[in-house]
Each structure stands twice: as C-alpha cells, then as structure tokens.
Amino acid sequence: MLTPLRKGSDYHHGDLRDAVIRVARDLVASEGVSSLGIRRVALRVNVTPAALYRHFESLEQLRGEVSGRVRNEMAEMMILAREKVGPATLSKTRSRARFAAIGDAYVAYARKFPRLFEIAFLTCDALPETGESLAWRTLEESLEELIKSGLLERRKSLKAATLAWSSIHGLASLVASQTISNKEYPLFRKSVLDGVQDAVFAR
Amino acid sequence: MLTPLRKGSDYHHGDLRDAVIRVARDLVASEGVSSLGIRRVALRVNVTPAALYRHFESLEQLRGEVSGRVRNEMAEMMILAREKVGPATLSKTRSRARFAAIGDAYVAYARKFPRLFEIAFLTCDALPETGESLAWRTLEESLEELIKSGLLERRKSLKAATLAWSSIHGLASLVASQTISNKEYPLFRKSVLDGVQDAVFAR
DNA sequence: TAATAATGTAAACAATGTTAACACCTCTGC
DNA sequence: GCAGAGGTGTTAACATTGTTTACATTATTA
Numbered sequence: 001m002l003t004p005l006r007k008g009s010d011y012h013h014g015d016l017r018d019a020v021i022r023v024a025r026d027l028v029a030s031e032g033v034s035s036l037g038i039r040r041v042a043l044r045v046n047v048t049p050a051a052l053y054r055h056f057e058s059l060e061q062l063r064g065e066v067s068g069r070v071r072n073e074m075a076e077m078m079i080l081a082r083e084k085v086g087p088a089t090l091s092k093t094r095s096r097a098r099f100a101a102i103g104d105a106y107v108a109y110a111r112k113f114p115r116l117f118e119i120a121f122l123t124c125d126a127l128p129e130t131g132e133s134l135a136w137r138t139l140e141e142s143l144e145e146l147i148k149s150g151l152l153e154r155r156k157s158l159k160a161a162t163l164a165w166s167s168i169h170g171l172a173s174l175v176a177s178q179t180i181s182n183k184e185y186p187l188f189r190k191s192v193l194d195g196v197q198d199a200v201f202a203r
Numbered sequence: 204m205l206t207p208l209r210k211g212s213d214y215h216h217g218d219l220r221d222a223v224i225r226v227a228r229d230l231v232a233s234e235g236v237s238s239l240g241i242r243r244v245a246l247r248v249n250v251t252p253a254a255l256y257r258h259f260e261s262l263e264q265l266r267g268e269v270s271g272r273v274r275n276e277m278a279e280m281m282i283l284a285r286e287k288v289g290p291a292t293l294s295k296t297r298s299r300a301r302f303a304a305i306g307d308a309y310v311a312y313a314r315k316f317p318r319l320f321e322i323a324f325l326t327c328d329a330l331p332e333t334g335e336s337l338a339w340r341t342l343e344e345s346l347e348e349l350i351k352s353g354l355l356e357r358r359k360s361l362k363a364a365t366l367a368w369s370s371i372h373g374l375a376s377l378v379a380s381q382t383i384s385n386k387e388y389p390l391f392r393k394s395v396l397d398g399v400q401d402a403v404f405a406r
Numbered sequence: 407t408a409a410t411a412a413t414g415t416a417a418a419c420a421a422t423g424t425t426a427a428c429a430c431c432t433c434t435g436c
Numbered sequence: 437g438c439a440g441a442g443g444t445g446t447t448a449a450c451a452t453t454g455t456t457t458a459c460a461t462t463a464t465t466a
Contacts, residue, residue, distance in 0.1 A: 122380065123235065191366040
C-alpha cells in the first residue's frame with residue numbers, strides 16, 4: 001500500500017478522481033470489464049457511490065477514462081521495452097532490435113493483461129479526447145530510426161507503419177480474446193513477426 | 204415481420220431460444236453490447252424475463268450464444284463473397300481473387316456491423332463449445348486452392364494462414380473500434396492487403 | 407386418458423446506476 | 437480573522453436490472 005486512500009479522518013479525499021481510475025483499472029484487470037461498476041469501485045476506494053459523480057458523468061465515462069489510461073500504460077511498456085535493448089544509435093541491428101521490441105511489448109501486454117487490452121479497444125461512446133496516441137508516435141519514432149540507419153526507405157514508411165500495427169494488433173487481439181490458444185501462439189507470433197519484417201525491410 | 208413471434212394466443216412460444224438469440228443479435232447490432240439485457244430482450248420477444256432462464260443459464264451465456272452466432276454469420280458472408288467472384292477453378296487469377304474476397308468480406312463485416320464484430324471477439328467466460336471455426340476452415344480452403352493452382356507452396360501454407368488472419372483481423376478490429384477512422388481506412392486497407400499478398404505469394 | 411415433463415407467468419429479492427437534498431471542508435475578498 | 441461561496445463528500449431515495457421460487461399451463465407419452 002503506497003499511499004493510504006484516506007488520510008486519517010479527512011472528510012475530503014485529496015485525490016479521488018485518480019484513485020478511482022486506478023482502482024477501476026485494477027478491478028477490470030482482475031475481474032473483467034463487465035465487473036466494473038460505480039458502487040464496487042466506490043466501495044474499494046472507501047467512498048460513497050454518489051461521490052464518484054463529482055468526477056465522472058457516468059459509468060460509461062469512467063470506462064472511457066480507464067480505457068485511455070490503459071492505452072497509455074501500453075505505450076509506456078513499449079517505450080520501456082525499447083529502451084531496454086539499448087539507446088538509439090545508427091546501428092542497423094540496434095534499430096532493428098528496438099523496432100522488434102515495441103511490437104513484442106504490444107502483444108506481451110495483451111497476453112499478460114487480456115482484460116485490460118480488451119477495454120483499451122472497446123467501442124466507447126465517451127472516450128477522453130485523445131489526439132494522436134502515444135503508441136502510434138512510438139511506432140513512428142522507431143520507423144524513423146530504421147530510415148536513418150538505412151533499413152527503410154522513407155516513401156515506404158507509412159505503409160510499413162500501418163501494416164505493422166494492423167498485424168501486431170491482430171495478433172494481440174486474437175490472443176487476448178483467446179481465439180488462439182497459448183499452444184498456437186508461438187506459430188502465430190513467428191508468422192506475424194516474419195511477415196512484418198519482410199514487408200518493412202527492403203530486400 | 205417474417206413470422207409472428209407468438210402464434211395467436213399460444214401459451215407456449217414455439218421456438219423461443221432461437222427468437223431470443225435473433226432479437227439479442229439485433230439489439231447488439233443497433234445499440235451495442237452493453238445494451239444487451241435479459242429484460243430488454245424478453246420485452247421485445249413479448250415474453251416474461253424468467254422465461255429466458257428455461258433456455259439460457261444467465262445473461263453471460265446468452266452473450267456467448269450471440270457471439271457464436273455472429274462468428275458464423277461472418278463466415279457465411281465470407282463464403283458468399285467468395286462464391287460471388289465465381290466457382291473454384293485452377294486458374295491463378297480466379298483463386299487469387301477468391302482468396303482476396305474472403306479477406307475483404309471479413310473487414311467489410313467489421314465495418315458494417317462494428318458492434319457485432321465487437322461481441323464476436325469478446326473474452327467470454329461462457330462460450331458455446333465450438334470446434335474449429337467456420338471462418339478458419341474457409342481460409343484453409345482458399346489456401347488449398349492457391350496451392351493447387353500453383354501460387355503457394357504447401358510448406359508455406361500454415362504460415363500464410365496465420366499471418367493473413369492476424370493482419371486482416373487486426374485491420375478489422377482497429378476499424379470496428381474506431382481506432383482508425385474512415386478517412387485513414389483506405390491506406391490501411393491497401394497496406395495490409397499488399398502485405399498479405401507479398402507474404403503469401405512466392406516471388 | 408392420466409401422469410409427467412416442458413415451458414410459460416407472477417411476484418419477490420438483492421444489487422445496480424443515478425439523482426436530489428443536505429453537510430462539511432477549503433479557499434477567497436474584505 | 438471571518439463571511440460566504442464553491443468544491444467535495446454523505447444520506448436517502450428511485451427506477452431498473454439479473455435472478456430465483458412458486459405456481460400455471462401446455463405438450464408428450466405410457
């Protein structure tokens with residue numbers, strides 16, 4: 001327990017809104033999106049249900065907020081994984097490995113937190129206005145590295161980005177929804193990764 | 204109205220179970236998966252809520268049943284689209300067109316019925332025992348055609364199938380969840396289709 | 407035709423999202 | 437310092453939901 005949710009006998013919470021989203025995220029992660037509810041979250045945050053309506057218009061909006069937070073979390077995981085292989089250089093193998101890392105992190109997240117991945121891409125009537133996603137920008141950065149290290153022609157870059165995202169996302173989605181099992185996964189993984197690399201890297 | 208839901212003053216319905224799934228499907232299609240409810244469906248079928256529990260254990264199971272029906276519906280659309288380009292022959296262009304048709308039908312369905320596509324791939328605790336999916340078998344058939352017409356080596360066939368499905372599914376999923384807009388769609392579509400064809404067809 | 411199973415209804419239950427009226431806390435302007 | 441105003445929590449209620457239990461009606465079968 002990092003910080004107590006309520007400091008002593010405070011009437012005010014201090015930072016409800018954020019605590020609510022955090023707890024909601026954890027609830028979805030462990031019990032699924034259909035278990036996310038105003039009252040259940042309120043209980044865990046040790047607050048009255050009505051209090052949540054000071055910070056969220058509806059359950060639907062809270063769901064959207066969780067969805068947005070998860071998408072950011074995913075992107076941060078991707079960035080972390082990329083940094084872990086080493087800082088960006090002009091080395092071909094380096095930038096190639098960094099590119100592979102973000103794709104791997106994407107589907108690794110879906111495998112580790114399938115319920116979170118699910119809520120991240122649910123059609124949401126009330127999603128927080130997000131410009132270009134962090135994940136997409138991260139992908140673009142990696143492609144830029146590939147261009148600078150001479151592995152990718154600039155004119156092919158956009159096409160590479162869209163194909164890479166689609167196939168990686170498809171793999172992640174099929175895994176998260178258990179449409180493909182853990183046993184089938186390695187084959188799918190190899191096919192997709194090879195396919196993406198074949199398409200991205202000029203031969 | 205094709206068939207009246209209740210024949211005259213019948214106490215018994217005749218074929219509730221099926222009528223329920225049909226109505227549930229339409230409800231999801233028009234108002235989204237979170238609007239699917241026992242009472243709402245019961246009302247539309249002109250039946251008491253408790254009646255549904257003679258045919259389904261829970262709302263969760265009904266959701267699973269709808270999900271299964273939609274997956275079948277998708278596969279039927281794919282088969283229909285494939286037949287529409289013409290019967291299977293050994294012609295290279297023919298089998299190639301038939302292969303493209305099923306991929307196009309897949310994402311076309313997701314574009315036309317995003318809410319149905321969504322429920323089709325929701326993680327479902329109670330999904331009806333389905334062996335190999337009809338869609339997957341349809342894909343395998345098309346790959347077999349490609350092999351027989353000399354466009355694809357048999358040893359590459361499984362890899363081709365997994366890559367094709369992942370990327371097409373990813374494209375469909377990103378479209379259905381509105382992660383990519385209608386404006387961005389054409390570019391994504393071209394990238395994915397080209398990428399799949401490059402990977403599938405030996406060069 | 408009488409018993410039995412299948413399938414519907416009626417009424418109740420606890421739990422849910424949401425709202426309105428009220429209480430407390432914190433801050434600003436004098 | 438302090439009065440009031442706005443922000444943030446509580447309490448109590450409401451309509452609606454999934455689900456169960458007891459009962460009524462129809463269909464099936466021996």
